[in-house]
Amino acid sequence: MKTKEKTEAGPAERTTTVTARPEPEPKAEGKPAAPAVEPAIRITGLRKTYGDVQAVKGIDLDIAPGEVVALLGPNGAGKSTTVDMVLGLSKPTAGGITLFGKDPYIAVREGLASAVLQDGSLIDDLSVRETLGMISSLHKNPMPMDEVLRRANIEDIADRRGTKLSGGQRQRARFACALIGNPQLLILDEPTSAMDVGSRRKFWESMRKFTDTGRTVVFATHYLDEAEEFADRVVLMRSGTIAADGTVAQIRALTAGRMLRASVPDATAKELGTLPGVTGATLRLGQAELHCEDSDKALRALLTKYPDAHDIEISASGLEEAFLSLTAAEEADAA
Numbered sequence: 001m002k003t004k005e006k007t008e009a010g011p012a013e014r015t016t017t018v019t020a021r022p023e024p025e026p027k028a029e030g031k032p033a034a035p036a037v038e039p040a041i042r043i044t045g046l047r048k049t050y051g052d053v054q055a056v057k058g059i060d061l062d063i064a065p066g067e068v069v070a071l072l073g074p075n076g077a078g079k080s081t082t083v084d085m086v087l088g089l090s091k092p093t094a095g096g097i098t099l100f101g102k103d104p105y106i107a108v109r110e111g112l113a114s115a116v117l118q119d120g121s122l123i124d125d126l127s128v129r130e131t132l133g134m135i136s137s138l139h140k141n142p143m144p145m146d147e148v149l150r151r152a153n154i155e156d157i158a159d160r161r162g163t164k165l166s167g168g169q170r171q172r173a174r175f176a177c178a179l180i181g182n183p184q185l186l187i188l189d190e191p192t193s194a195m196d197v198g199s200r201r202k203f204w205e206s207m208r209k210f211t212d213t214g215r216t217v218v219f220a221t222h223y224l225d226e227a228e229e230f231a232d233r234v235v236l237m238r239s240g241t242i243a244a245d246g247t248v249a250q251i252r253a254l255t256a257g258r259m260l261r262a263s264v265p266d267a268t269a270k271e272l273g274t275l276p277g278v279t280g281a282t283l284r285l286g287q288a289e290l291h292c293e294d295s296d297k298a299l300r301a302l303l304t305k306y307p308d309a310h311d312i313e314i315s316a317s318g319l320e321e322a323f324l325s326l327t328a329a330e331e332a333d334a335a
């Protein structure tokens with residue numbers, strides 16, 4: 001595993017890159033026979049422009065077979081545009097993509113790669129089972145129907161038509177459509193956005209079983225807890241570039257420092273923000289969150305100035321803080 005930090009010159013293209021590829025697990029018995037040498041996804045110099053909008057500004061990315069990668073970024077960062085190109089649904093303006101060494105269109109046609117997209121639809125006049133049966137007939141090595149229904153947690157709605165499904169049920173049915181071809185690479189664009197808490201949990205349990213078989217998953221999400229819990233690597237996009245790339249721990253570490261939380265009566269965020277050791281402060285209903293470069297110094301200063309402060313907690317900065325800090329850099333660049 002190698003770690004490297006790189007800061008490029010131009011502000012719009014500035015990139016903090018931690019390259020840290022978790023070694024893929026050795027192949028267990030029964031794992032799909034992916035070609036060992038080819039990356040599951042190789043992206044080189046990828047660009048996409050829509051008129052004046054540069055949605056993707058020249059990104060390079062390798063994803064190894066067996067990796068589970070979360071694609072994060074604020075709205076408009078270029079995640080969906082990248083995913084569409086990876087799946088061969090839209091053409092790059094420049095650059096190249098291969099999936100297991102093949103053109104994306106061919107890899108998808110051969111059933112090597114499959115996707116759950118934000119706006120995919122089902123066939124309204126068919127039941128979920130019938131739709132799955134139809135898709136299954138197009139594939140060489142489909143997953144058995146019972147296994148798909150179980151993995152996608154849709155056994156109870158298999159005989160319902162597409163029109164009779166709720167948003168979360170449709171999302172699970174679309175997941176089943178992606179699974180039925182038995183793909184080695186699954187790409188998910190905000191896969192749980194319409195799901196309730198229970199369905200989200202079941203979805204990720206099922207996904208864990210899927211990746212335990214050595215397959216590759218790339219998912220775009222706005223739920224940082226999903227990335228934190230599930231991904232072994234995070235790629236953070238910002239303004240069409242890759243702002244950070246590494247394990248969750250490495251991305252977290254990009255925002256050095258700690259978070260000090262406390263109940264602080266009679267304070268203002270401005271005063272708290274000027275305490276020694278504190279780099280930023282928020283205050284809501286007496287609950288303070290202090291971003292600290294030196295939490296020991298900050299704690300001493302806090303208790304000296306506010307002896308009534310209580311319920312104090314100090315923790316390492318989380319992925320959310322890293323995300324906010326790395327995307328705040330974008331706002332600063334834009335200003």
Ligand SMILES: Nc1ncnc2c1ncn2[C@@H]1O[C@H](COP(=O)(O)OP(=O)(O)OP(=O)(O)O)[C@@H](O)[C@H]1O
Nearest residue numbers: 050053054055073074075076077078079080081082
């Ligand atoms: N078909 C299109 N025509 C013109 N501009 C587009 C098109 N699709 C995307 N864009 C623009 O490209 C940029 C990247 O959009 P994209 O949908 O890839 O972002 P995203 O990271 O997926 O955002 P979100 O999290 O909101 O889904 C945005 O500025 C968007 O407005």
